[in-house]
Amino acid sequence: MKLYGIPNCNTVKKARDWLARHGIDIEFHDFKKHGLTAGTAQSWLAQSDWSKLINRNGLTWRGLPDERKQQVCDSASAQALMLENTSVIKRPLLEHDGKLLHIGFDEAAYTKIFNL
Numbered sequence: 001m002k003l004y005g006i007p008n009c010n011t012v013k014k015a016r017d018w019l020a021r022h023g024i025d026i027e028f029h030d031f032k033k034h035g036l037t038a039g040t041a042q043s044w045l046a047q048s049d050w051s052k053l054i055n056r057n058g059l060t061w062r063g064l065p066d067e068r069k070q071q072v073c074d075s076a077s078a079q080a081l082m083l084e085n086t087s088v089i090k091r092p093l094l095e096h097d098g099k100l101l102h103i104g105f106d107e108a109a110y111t112k113i114f115n116l
Contacts (some may be wrong), residue, residue: 004029004036005092012092015105024114031086041079044093047100050078055090064088 003019003026005012019026044053054072055061061069072081082089094102094113102109110116 001025002027002029002095003092004031004089004095006031006087009091011105015092015094015110018105018107018110022114022116031089031091036083036086036089038079038083041082043098044100045075045079048103050075052103053090053093054078054081054088058088058090060085060087 001024003012003015005015005028007013007028007030016026016028050072068081072078090103092105093100094110101113
C-alpha cells in the first residue's frame with residue numbers, strides 16, 4: 001500500500017493521521033522528494049479521468065497562466081502538467097500494487113477500503 005502526496009498538505013496530513021490511528025502501515029511517497037514517473041502518471045490516467053487527478057481548486061492550478069490551463073484538455077496534456085508540477089495533482093492518492101484505490105481523503109471511503 002502506498003500513499004502519494006506532499007507532507008505539508010492538510011488533506012495528506014488527515015489521511016496519514018487516520019491511517020496511523022487505525023494502525024495501518026503504509027509507504028509514503030513524497031512528490032517533493034521523489035517526484036513522479038511518467039509510468040505512474042500514465043497508470044493513474046488509465047484508471048481515472050484526468051479531470052479527477054488535476055486539482056483545479058488548488059493554489060497551484062489557480063497560479064497557472066490562463067493559457068496553460070486551457071492547454072490541459074485531455075489525458076496527454078494532463079500528464080505533461082502532472083510531470084511538470086506535481087503540486088497540481090489532487091492529494092493524497094492511495095494505491096495498492098499499481099491499482100489506484102482513492103483520490104483525495106474521505107474517512108468513509110478509507111473505512112470501506114480497509115474493511116474497518
